[in-house]
Amino acid sequence: MTIKKAAAPRSPVTPRLVEPTAWRHVDLEVNGSTVSTEVESRLLLSDFLRERLALTGTHVGCEQGACGACTVLLDGRAVRSCLTLAAACTGREVRTIEGLAEDSLHPVQQAFHDHHGLQCGFCTPGFVMSITELHEREEPVSEDELMDQLCGNICRCTGYRGIERAARQSVRVATEGGADDE
Amino acid sequence: MKPAPFDYVMATSVADVVNHLAEDEREVKVLAGGQSLVPVLNMRLARPQVLVDITRVPDLQTIELTPDGELRIGAAVRQTDALEHPLVRRDWPAVVSAIRHIGHPQIRNSGTVCGSLAHADSSAELPAVAVLLDARIQVVSPRGSREVRAADFFLGTFTTDLAPDELVTAVHFPPSPAGTRHDVSEFTQRRGDFATVGVATRVARRADLLSECRAVFFGVGGTPVRVPTVEDVLVGSDPTTADWAAVATLLAEALSPPTDVHASAELRLELAATLLQRSILSAWELC
Amino acid sequence: MSESTSTREATEAPRLVGQPIPRVEDDRLLRGQGRFVDDVTLPDALHIAFLRSPHAHARIRSLDTSAAESAPGVVAVYDGRSLLGVVEPLVNIEEVRVPPGLIEGVAPIVKIQPMPPLAHDEVNYVGQPMVMVVAESRYLAEDAVEEILVDYEPLPVVTDPERALDPDSPLALLEADDNVGLQAHISTGDMEAAIAGAHVVLEETFASQRYVPSPMETRGVVASIDPFSARLQMWSNTQTPHRVRDHVAHALGISTDDVTVTTPDVGGGFGQKGILIVEEILVPFAARDLGRTVRWQADRTENLVADTHAREQIHHLTIAADADGRLLGVRDRCITNMGCRNVVGLVVAYNALVHLTGPYRVPALDLELVGSLTNTMFTAPYRGAGRPEAAFAMERAMDRLAVRLGKDPAEVRRINLLTEEDMPYFSGLLDRRGLPQEIDTGDYVKMLDMVEEMIDFPTFREEQARLRGSGVHRGVGLGMYIEMSGLGPFESARATVLPSGTVRVSTGSPSQGQGHATSFVQVAADALDVPMDDIELVGGDTYNLQYGVGTIASRAMVTAGNAIDMACRELHTQIERAAAGLHGVAPEDVALQAGKVVVAGAASMTLAELVRALTRSPSDDPSAGLSAHAYFRPPNYATSSGLHAAVVEVDTATGATSILDYVVVHEAGNIVNPTIADGQILGGAVQGIGGALLEHLQYDANGQPTTATYMDYLMPTVETVPEIRLGEVFYPTPTNRLGVKGLGEGGAVGPQAAIANAVEDALRPHGVVVRSTPVNPDHIRRLLRESAAATTSGGE
Structure with missing residues (x-):
């Protein structure tokens, strides 16, 4: 996969911080590029992406794991980057909103545009990454799984209808709730 | 922050x-x-x-069937991995139900099964299911390893039997007795929230009566709670015609749930009774 | 500042206005290339963390910051005393100003309590900023905050707005005389006579809870010193950049010329970013004091606890009606909890009063408001700004009236609703500007008709009765409101042809997600007859455009939209005139069409070619600059309206409510972009639904906030609402050329009433009365328990 410039992390800039605890070395892959750098033990992945790698498309909404704005894919799984330590990501693969589109928008991004699934755009990267996890799943997703995933992100602007339509356009939803055993 | x-x-x-x-x-x-x-x-x-x-420790990363037919989930196993595991899906439906109630997939993709047990949130699902299924928690420390019955593990909100130098290495879920069926029901205001109140139940049916009835409540106190008086009165009854009002009275005598911003103690008591009835009837339907 | 009048008459039908043009902002935002304030990363920027009061009310006996000052990475520590006489206390001047007409006609009591930038003597709510720490990172700044030692003397606390008005209540703020921040009384007609002649007099109290606008992007500011000009440059996610500029300049004692405020992409506002808080003054202060770039972004707890709150009103209503349910008079005593200080004057509370009976013909009104001070965060406008609280009270009262009379709630409304024949309608009150309240256009019965087409009420009633037999409780409820939109005093716009040929349109009204880069450009493109791709919108940059108000109060399309229309039509004329001069032909022989200048008998020119030719031309035509500036001053409010209908099912065992169907019929004059407009209505409706069912910012009796995280403060999620069906009627306003009315807030006004009415309707056999929101499980079960107890004790 070729990485467009916007998707590639900036060469990490390590600030001259007087951090009181140990720094850790991390080697990880971010949007297909290898990143090798030192991080403070306590640095959150969200801050690492935004402040050190200039990937500011990942947004920080609550730092309590509740809003989902900071969702990224870690080894293909949607996770809260605000509840993930950068130091714990060594050897792992991170994908952010910047890593989705090539020249044209990624199908999930396109679906958001098609269905007016965003207004201010702040929660959007988190939603797109959450839905991308399901988009990339080979087997169909049950109705219940889709709702589980969508309820993991909060939007304050749209009233959700466009987001739900975008998700249904870009995720293969099982017609019958066969996998639904709740 | x-x-x-x-x-x-x-x-x-x-x-x-x-x-x-x-x-x-x-x-x-x-x-x-x-x-x-x-x-x-x-x-x-x-x-x-x-x-x-501990997530990179190989010994802690496995889900396996022990020689005596128990499900062993290592301490680094993520909830999503357990949820998707064919063994778990086939034979431990209560574990599957519990996990599906935990937060959102984005949380379960990182959160671990044993982490939920060790954290011991009083409104969490897995501790209740561990008690329901007579699970045992494997613990190791410089003094060696030991095993704690789930019923003895949870001491209070965020408090367990674990000593500061002890590590949970795995949880063992024994196979369910033949003929038993399970349900995990909870009440939340939004999907994925911590349970206001929940209950995990296991029942068996013989001659159209409940031959076994076990219920473990969560969100009603500091630990998962069983109410023997209620279980006793339900065993031998037909849940479709049982005196649920009397059950509610017994529950009210036994439970003293907390009041917080999400629900009053009164609502929690009412929900406990409502959920118990619904949960047992759901499990009964599966028998 | 002078008014610019347009010279170009409308000659053809609009081509883009009215079309659902896909949003041009989407691509960037979807790729993660949006630039929000926290994305404005400048080298060596410093970060701020605040020590905030843990007490609802206390005196600061002593404060020791020495350990914090020597903590790792700390650059500066400021406490309240160090800023005395350095940074002026904050007053939201534009909000608290009482118009002359109101002073004369209403003579309200409006007491203002300026907010010290950092508390130095007394703290009077949890979250009040006390010490500002500036450090190399937010992590290090928070470390240092923990090193600050404070000795507090706790003081008595009051949080309940009615308790605060008791003569023996503790003072919420020691420096205030009492806990009254605001008082006003307005009336028309003869209320006593209305009561005397009434068939039914209904007395009820309805209360809206406190909740928080809480946009997904919290408030943030980056302040920097321009290395060349040494002026202050701020990036702020404010809704009102010009007001921020003015307040910062005032507070820091510098010229407004030396402050530039730029709004980058903004992640939602909803009113919370429309009112200044002291942090917006403190960040630029630190930047100037240190000569460094300084950043602050509120965390979510700061957003929930220490940024503006809203709603929390109690309405004590008396409704006088005849036997048919015709309204004869309405009396209201409205108590509003202003929180720790009165920082927004009359805005919210007065808005509630003048919108209370909005859509109805009511001959007598007797309305009183009292704003009380309490030891809580201050309340300020939030989407609807007093209207949701008023609509909740009035629409609940209409349903109670219907129950009393044994009539259908829709029919009781129908005989009272204003129709086209009543327009313009004068309520007899003075509006927020102090002028007679006038509703320009609309027909509210038509909206009711449409709702009755969209929801088959007779079939629903049959179904409802049938389901009740099997223990299923369904109900339907209506929520009607009006919205006087397009608040003045003005908005400005400038349209300039750039050397590239692109037209830059600047306005004082920035976007927080409303899609201005699409909708405003549609207006501009039509007025100019230039393709949208050749137009660039700049919203909210005080250097680029010196005068502006902002995006608040459902005003952007009305005020900025019309200013843009005026400026662009003027520019269109300038372009044609300049091209005519260049070619030595009459202006009538030149036409700007589809972005090209077509000159009779000559080859057409692009705008780039035109400006290049003009710069080389010796012409002394003063209009050759190709730049037009216009101010739009709305002559009156443009009153939009909405009618919401909710169908709900209540699980009486758990108290859970689910929405089965939801209909919104709205009216906002001409619609510029239907996709965006529908999105605004929908988004607003879901915020209202959040307030109806879930959201509640709570304090305990000691003034400690108990819902300070998103785990405890429940925002709506995708499952909270089903599909929302929209219907529209159109009554263009004569108050502006575009015929547009504001609609940003409207969606949020109807849901509380509609859902509460539906829940009560569902529970009608139990005889409960819903008097407050949120209608959550605890609330519903409490009502049902009380009803059961009353039944067993022989009561109603």
């Missing part, structure tokens, strides 16, 4: 973790999925000096 300083250590073996817990003079905390711990760190409600990450 950023965590206070700590040192991060990525452990490579169980011995490595135990060594840190025993030898490091600083306050050490085990980090697994971090979905309960990191919010608390971010809000600076906890300030351990060292975090020992």
